[in-house]
Amino acid sequence: MTRTHCPYCALQCAMHVEPAPGGRWAARPADFPVNRGGLCRKGWTAAELLTHPDRLTAPLLRTDRTAELRPVDWDTALDHVAGRLRALRADHGPDAVGVFGSGGLTNEKSYLLGKFARLALGTSRIDYNGRFCMSSAAAAGNRAFGLDRGLPFPVTDLSGAEAVLLAGANPAETMPPLMGHLSAPRLIVVDPRRTATAQAALDAGGIHLAPRPGTDTALALGLLHAARAQGLADEDYIRARTTGFETAWEQAVPWWPEHAEQVTGVGAHLVRDAARALGEAARGQGAYVLTGRGAEQHAKGTDTASAWINLALALGLPGRRGSGYGCLTGQGNGQGGREHGQKADQLPGYRKITDPAAREHVAAVWGVDPADIPGPGISAYELLEVLGAPGGPRALLVFGSNPAVSVPAAARVRDRLAATDLLVVADFVLSETAALADVVLPVAQWAEEEGTMTNLEGRVLRRRKALDPPPGVRTDLEVIAGLAARLGRPAREFPADAGTVLAELRAATAGAPADYSGITPERLEAGEALHWPAPAGRTPGGPPAPATPRLFLEGFAHPDGRARFTPVAHRPPAEQPGEGFPLVLTTGRTMGHYQSGAQTRRIGELAEAEPGAWVEVHPDTAAEHGLSARGWARLTSRRGTMLARVRLRRTARRDTVFAPFHYGGAQTANDLTNPALDPVSRMPEFKVAAVRIEPAPPPAPETAPHPARSTGPTGGSR
Numbered sequence: 263m264t265r266t267h268c269p270y271c272a273l274q275c276a277m278h279v280e281p282a283p284g285g286r287w288a289a290r291p292a293d294f295p296v297n298r299g300g301l302c303r304k305g306w307t308a309a310e311l312l313t314h315p316d317r318l319t320a321p322l323l324r325t326d327r328t329a330e331l332r333p334v335d336w337d338t339a340l341d342h343v344a345g346r347l348r349a350l351r352a353d354h355g356p357d358a359v360g361v362f363g364s365g366g367l368t369n370e371k372s373y374l375l376g377k378f379a380r381l382a383l384g385t386s387r388i389d390y391n392g393r394f395c396m397s398s399a400a401a402a403g404n405r406a407f408g409l410d411r412g413l414p415f416p417v418t419d420l421s422g423a424e425a426v427l428l429a430g431a432n433p434a435e436t437m438p439p440l441m442g443h444l445s446a447p448r449l450i451v452v453d454p455r456r457t458a459t460a461q462a463a464l465d466a467g468g469i470h471l472a473p474r475p476g477t478d479t480a481l482a483l484g485l486l487h488a489a490r491a492q493g494l495a496d497e498d499y500i501r502a503r504t505t506g507f508e509t510a511w512e513q514a515v516p517w518w519p520e521h522a523e524q525v526t527g528v529g530a531h532l533v534r535d536a537a538r539a540l541g542e543a544a545r546g547q548g549a550y551v552l553t554g555r556g557a558e559q560h561a562k563g564t565d566t567a568s569a570w571i572n573l574a575l576a577l578g579l580p581g582r583r584g585s586g587y588g589c590l591t592g593q594g595n596g597q598g599g600r601e602h603g604q605k606a607d608q609l610p611g612y613r614k615i616t617d618p619a620a621r622e623h624v625a626a627v628w629g630v631d632p633a634d635i636p637g638p639g640i641s642a643y644e645l646l647e648v649l650g651a652p653g654g655p656r657a658l659l660v661f662g663s664n665p666a667v668s669v670p671a672a673a674r675v676r677d678r679l680a681a682t683d684l685l686v687v688a689d690f691v692l693s694e695t696a697a698l699a700d701v702v703l704p705v706a707q708w709a710e711e712e713g714t715m716t717n718l719e720g721r722v723l724r725r726r727k728a729l730d731p732p733p734g735v736r737t738d739l740e741v742i743a744g745l746a747a748r749l750g751r752p753a754r755e756f757p758a759d760a761g762t763v764l765a766e767l768r769a770a771t772a773g774a775p776a777d778y779s780g781i782t783p784e785r786l787e788a789g790e791a792l793h794w795p796a797p798a799g800r801t802p803g804g805p806p807a808p809a810t811p812r813l814f815l816e817g818f819a820h821p822d823g824r825a826r827f828t829p830v831a832h833r834p835p836a837e838q839p840g841e842g843f844p845l846v847l848t849t850g851r852t853m854g855h856y857q858s859g860a861q862t863r864r865i866g867e868l869a870e871a872e873p874g875a876w877v878e879v880h881p882d883t884a885a886e887h888g889l890s891a892r893g894w895a896r897l898t899s900r901r902g903t904m905l906a907r908v909r910l911r912r913t914a915r916r917d918t919v920f921a922p923f924h925y926g927g928a929q930t931a932n933d934l935t936n937p938a939l940d941p942v943s944r945m946p947e948f949k950v951a952a953v954r955i956e957p958a959p960p961p962a963p964e965t966a967p968h969p970a971r972s973t974g975p976t977g978g979s980r
């Protein structure tokens with residue numbers, strides 16, 4: 263029995279992995295303050311994929327895109343990749359190669375991948391799927407507090423609060439064990455849909471605000487207006503701990519609740535009630551404002567996150583014990599993944615790639631000249647959009663993402679992936695993206711490797727190896743090391759051992775905002791609560807310097823120690839419903855599937871419970887468009903179409919439909935979504951697209967999202 267953490271979301275529930283009958287493995291919940299012995303359905307079934315027949319166990323290669331992928335040995339695969347990369351670089355320069363990483367990768371992998379891109383490939387073109395996830399909240403957090411750590415406090419703090427406002431988060435489905443910490447007497451859920459979370463709030467006497475998608479900025483301005491009008495702004499805190507309130511307030515002045523109602527559709531009385539509940543809690547037992555992807559995944563996501571932060575600041579929440587603002591990070595290592603250099607503009611430890619002192623520090627650790635480190639690259643969608651285009655990368659290496667399903671305007675992006683000269687995907691199954699690749703590299707899964715993950719509260723955790731990977735499979739670190747060696751880098755620069763990489767990561771982040779230098783294997787092994795910054799060194803004559811479970815209690819990370827209000831104005835979504843596209847499509851998650859579904863669609867119990875895409879529609883809207891309950895519908899936006907089964911919901915907004923993005927083939931919600939990008943974070947507008955909907959015949963079997971279509975030699979059908 264090995265204690266480790268779940269492979270999926272940022273809660274990183276603790277689990278034991280142990281052998282089960284028939285050569286299989288099982289996951290059982292373990293005690294840990296975050297999950298308190300609970301797991302969601304995905305966690306319980308996570309071990310099933312370890313021995314799944316779809317598991318890839320040999321590299322796959324084709325030298326011609328019209329040919330089938332064929333199994334080859336590792337030397338053949340890696341030699342081929344390195345040879346092609348060298349040739350493309352020689353012909354088109356180092357930026358002809360792009361790298362696409364993931365917030366699912368361990369800290370060690372994120373770090374080594376960033377170093378690999380900059381040193382072994384010499385490319386600036388690296389970015390990752392966290393751009394689609396955390397970037398707006400991270401940008402807003404940096405702006406307000408001078409530092410971005412999703413939750414600047416442990417989740418257990420939430421239990422003591424009197425009110426918690428969740429803006430665009432549905433943890434009852436996306437992080438079920440978190441609900442155990444959301445026992446505040448006043449839970450306020452902001453979501454266009456009556457989600458399981460919104461229902462839980464209502465059942466417990468809380469409030470559900472259901473704005474039109476894309477109008478959170480107006481709603482947050484309305485709440486700020488209502489809170490101050492009711493005398494609930496914390497004027498002392500504003501004076502002592504912040505700057506910029508007056509200009510931010512000017513933006514809120516016109517947003518009396520009746521005005522906010524016109525834009526958001528949320529009744530003015532509810533806006534006042536919610537403002538009062540939150541403001542009174544702030545003066546009582548404490549209050550929290552938490553944002554999720556519903557508020558952030560917009561072409562104005564950074565400003566919207568700022569609007570929610572402004573509300574929290576006006577009520578005096580951040581940097582106070584028992585109150586606060588936080589963003590609920592999503593992927594398993596969504597936090598650590600955004601700190602260690604796979605983001606286009608970043609070096610390890612949250613250092614800026616444009617900062618000469620940062621470049622110098624990291625170059626010294628890497629043993630290179632600062633001038634050898636390329637400058638900033640371009641953001642995830644922009645990187646994918648120019649693949650194979652003049653000046654764009656001609657090759658792409660993908661580690662831990664399935665963009666063919668998960669990026670906006672996905673059909674267009676699949677064309678770009680097909681336009682590359684070389685597509686290399688490291689994965690443990692033949693994802694939709696791997697199926698398009700020239701080379702697929704089969705890698706080890708979570709329970710087969712060592713490493714560290716940083717959960718949503720900034721706590722660094724050990725991922726432990728419970729079993730050996732199947733023969734023929736390598737770890738991501740071994741793959742990176744193997745390629746670097748073939749590109750002429752000395753072996754010591756790219757160690758494949760996670761412990762060695764962590765030691766280097768600690769040195770590279772020493773003194774940085776996300777300082778991991780005190781995160782030693784011994785302290786991790788002892789189960790110490792290591793929330794970064796965790797600087798090396800000892801307290802005088804005593805134990806190691808403490809880590810930082812709670813940030814900002816003494817002051818914010820700006821030089822003057824004050825938090826910044828950001829003046830934000832409401833602006834409409836990039837695309838409005840209108841002629842030919844009368845409805846708003848918003849997208850997100852359902853309990854039983856994870857992200858692009860590459861993993862969870864292969865797990866029997868989950869696939870049976872949620873076999874295909876569905877669309878949530880109000881019965882009146884369904885009648886108006888000729889749809890019947892459980893019948894199939896075709897949704898069409900300016901970018902593409904999808905098929906989904908109709909689910910009628912009386913609680914839905916009449917102007918909005920919702921579909922999960924967990925399916926591929928003809929059921930790909932992202933074929934419809936809008937790649938309009940936020941000007942600061944470069945986050946796409948996943949949460950608002952104008953669509954029409956009509957009845958449709960069921961999808962043809964070959965376009966159904968394969969639960970487990972076996973392709974390649976190692977596949978098998980279930």
Ligand SMILES: Nc1nc2c(c(=O)[nH]1)N[C@H]1C(S)=C(S)[C@@H](COP(=O)(O)OP(=O)(O)OC[C@H]3O[C@@H](n4cnc5c(=O)[nH]c(N)nc54)[C@H](O)[C@@H]3O)O[C@H]1N2
Pocket residue numbers: 271272395429430431432433435436437452453454455457473474475476477478554555556557591592593594848849850851852853854855856857858920949
């Ligand atoms: N089951 C499951 N759990 C997961 C994941 C998964 O794929 N499946 N993924 C993990 C990851 S990476 C992430 S990022 C998190 C995401 O976790 P959440 O943020 O909770 O997930 P979403 O479903 O994307 O979005 C939350 C809600 O936003 C609402 N919403 C849509 N538009 C708007 C809007 O304009 N304003 C507001 N206020 N709300 C809006 C949607 O109706 C949805 O219910 O979940 C993590 N956990």
Ligand SMILES: Nc1nc2c(c(=O)[nH]1)N[C@H]1C(S)=C(S)[C@@H](COP(=O)(O)OP(=O)(O)OC[C@H]3O[C@@H](n4cnc5c(=O)[nH]c(N)nc54)[C@H](O)[C@@H]3O)O[C@H]1N2
Pocket residue numbers: 364365366367368391392394395396555559592593660661662663664665667668669670688689690691693705738849850851856857858859860861923931932935948
């Ligand atoms: N419409 C819509 N689209 C969205 C969103 C939305 O709300 N709506 N949310 C966005 C968000 S928040 C996110 S985070 C993205 C996520 O979307 P993706 O980036 O596609 O994430 P996953 O589906 O988790 O893809 C992970 C892939 O990598 C593999 N994998 C998992 N772990 C590892 C590993 O350690 N190493 C390697 N080499 N491979 C691994 C898995 O098998 C899988 O094929 O989707 C975004 N897309």
Ligand code: SF4
Pocket residue numbers: 268269270271272273274275297300301302303304305306436437438439
């Ligand atoms: S809530 Fe997240 S970490 Fe916990 S078991 Fe479910 S998927 Fe895993």
Ligand SMILES: [Mo]
Pocket residue numbers: 394395396592593
């Ligand atoms: Mo995410």
